Amino acid sequence: MKRFANPLALGALVACAVSLIGWQVHAEPNRVKFPELDKLVHYTTVKRGNVTEHIMTTPEAMAAVKNGKPIPAGTHFVLVDHRDGKLYRYFVMERGDGFGAEYDASRRTADWQFQWFWPDKSINKDENTARCQSCHRSQQGSDYLFTAYRIPRFNGTPVE
Numbered sequence: 001m002k003r004f005a006n007p008l009a010l011g012a013l014v015a016c017a018v019s020l021i022g023w024q025v026h027a028e029p030n031r032v033k034f035p036e037l038d039k040l041v042h043y044t045t046v047k048r049g050n051v052t053e054h055i056m057t058t059p060e061a062m063a064a065v066k067n068g069k070p071i072p073a074g075t076h077f078v079l080v081d082h083r084d085g086k087l088y089r090y091f092v093m094e095r096g097d098g099f100g101a102e103y104d105a106s107r108r109t110a111d112w113q114f115q116w117f118w119p120d121k122s123i124n125k126d127e128n129t130a131r132c133q134s135c136h137r138s139q140q141g142s143d144y145l146f147t148a149y150r151i152p153r154f155n156g157t158p159v160e
Contacts, residue, residue, distance in 0.1 A: 028129055028130075030099075030102070030113045030114075030115060030129070031094070031096055031099060031102075031113055032092050032093075032094040032113045032114065032115035033094065034090070034092060034117055034121045035076040035078060035092065035094075037056070037078065037080075039058065040056035040057055040058060040078060041056055041057060041058070041059055041062055041154075042054050042055070042056045042158050043055065043056060043057065043062065043147075043150060043151055043154040043158055043159065044147050044150040044151075044154070044158050044159045044160070045158045045159075045160050046147070046160075047160070050083055050084050051081065051082070051083055052081075052082040052085075053079050053080065053081055053082070054079070054080040054082070054158070055077065055078070055079050055080075055147055056077070056078050056080070057075060057076065057077045057078070057151075058074075058075050058076060060072055060075065061075045061077070061151075062151055062154065065148055065151040065152065066151060066152050070143075071095055071143055072095070073095055073096050073097045073111065074094075074095070074096065075094070075095045076092060076093065076094050077092070077093040077145065078090055078091070078092050078093075079091040079092075087119045088119070089116055089117060089118055089119065089124055090116070090117040090118075090119075090121070091114070091115075091116055091117075091132070092114070092115050092116075092117060093112050093113070093114050093144075093145075094112070094113055094115075095110070095111050095112050096111055096113065097111065098111065099111040099112065099113045100112070103133070107130060107133045107134075108133075109133050109136050109137055109140075109144045110143070110144060112136070112144050113129075114129045114132035114133060114136070115129060116129070116132075
């Protein structure tokens with residue numbers, strides 16, 4: 001059996017490989033379930049170039065935000081991602097009792113978990129859900145939501 005000439009170089013090579021693998025984190029199993037879209041309210045639309053995102057949630061979440069109350073467990077927020085006018089994917093946030101306990105403090109977003117889904121509603125395993133948590137952590141003051149401020153302005157027509 002041939003030995004590696006420099007054990008320190010071998011160690012560095014292994015550490016580099018582990019580091020690179022760590023950067024390629026994909027969707028992880030979690031408790032997010034795809035919701036019944038017909039029970040959600042489309043309250044806002046965000047447009048960026050060829051991307052149009054329709055964002056929806058439950059009527060109960062709408063009422064909670066409008067009344068300054070906590071968003072209840074069981075709530076879904078869904079971003080319906082269209083590219084060039086065609087459905088591309090779904091991004092789903094779900095709040096559940098104890099969902100946050102499944103993550104260490106550096107990743108926790110209260111009791112929200114995140115998942116990406118393809119148009120056929122299967123999990124999009126190419127997406128990195130840790131990246132979602134990292135980004136949404138910046139919105140801690142608005143219950144980890146980027147568009148919560150639009151909900152009070154909703155009057156039946158999606159706010160753009």
